[in-house]
Amino acid sequence: MDNKIEIISFESRQQMAERVADLVEVHLSRALLERKTAQLAASGGSTPAGLYKTLAERDVAWDRVMVPLVDERWVAPGEPGSNETFVRKMLQQNKAQKAQIVGLWSDSASSSDGVDVAAEKLNDAGAELDVAILGMGNDGHTASWFPHAEGLETALSEEDGAIVAAVKAKESEVTGSHLDRLTMTLGHVKRARCVCLLITGDEKKATLQRAIERGPIEEMPVRAILNARPDIWICWAP
Numbered sequence: 001m002d003n004k005i006e007i008i009s010f011e012s013r014q015q016m017a018e019r020v021a022d023l024v025e026v027h028l029s030r031a032l033l034e035r036k037t038a039q040l041a042a043s044g045g046s047t048p049a050g051l052y053k054t055l056a057e058r059d060v061a062w063d064r065v066m067v068p069l070v071d072e073r074w075v076a077p078g079e080p081g082s083n084e085t086f087v088r089k090m091l092q093q094n095k096a097q098k099a100q101i102v103g104l105w106s107d108s109a110s111s112s113d114g115v116d117v118a119a120e121k122l123n124d125a126g127a128e129l130d131v132a133i134l135g136m137g138n139d140g141h142t143a144s145w146f147p148h149a150e151g152l153e154t155a156l157s158e159e160d161g162a163i164v165a166a167v168k169a170k171e172s173e174v175t176g177s178h179l180d181r182l183t184m185t186l187g188h189v190k191r192a193r194c195v196c197l198l199i200t201g202d203e204k205k206a207t208l209q210r211a212i213e214r215g216p217i218e219e220m221p222v223r224a225i226l227n228a229r230p231d232i233w234i235c236w237a238p
């Protein structure tokens with residue numbers, strides 16, 4: 001692992017939200033000068049809430065911004081745990097009401113059955129991600145690349161055409177009941193122009209420092225994006 005990977009430490013979660021929103025705004029604005037639409041790939045969970053609320057206050061041409069989900073628990077929008085619902089609630093408000101959220105869930109029986117529909121939606125949204133916002137669990141997962149998960153090898157594919165994969169996570173305190181997942185692949189996330197990992201608290205900082213040390217990717221799959229993108233913006237706040 002490139003141990004030159006640095007963690008940018010902020011004094012507070014709000015300061016991290018403001019500065020990362022600045023970074024995202026620059027990349028979206030640049031993309032919108034070059035193309036009709038820009039793409040902000042958004043993770044769920046909880047950490048990015050402050051960022052998304054801050055971004056919703058920013059003067060961006062949100063009606064031209066596609067916001068595909070990085071990953072989704074296999075629950076319908078509106079159901080507890082839906083990442084799409086989280087992103088819609090936190091980002092699609094105030095100035096960003098017209099942001100175009102691209103959910104991964106469909107009424108297919110399982111995430112495996114939903115892969116093709118999700119891939120089509122992501123391809124329709126556009127080829128290039130401008131920004132990818134990632135979080136990390138204390139088990140060293142990011143996106144839905146969970147340690148030793150069924151489907152992890154496919155999820156970590158770097159093939160051009162493979163942009164989404166179905167994953168069945170192992171039950172743990174991190175995954176709770178949400179074991180069936182759909183996730184962007186490493187290949188899709190790593191091609192984003194800017195990749196940003198947001199973590200908070202001392203436990204996650206220690207987890208990330210373990211991930212930066214050498215070790216098997218399947219044990220801490222966040223290592224896959226750290227390897228692929230040593231220029232990743234890793235932002236931490238207490």
Ligand SMILES: O=C(O)[C@H](O)[C@@H](O)[C@H](O)[C@H](O)COP(=O)(O)O
Nearest residue numbers: 043044045046047135136137143
């Ligand atoms: O489906 C999800 O939960 C997310 O997309 C996942 O990858 C998240 O980023 C991490 O689990 C961290 O979650 P927290 O931000 O809630 O700690």
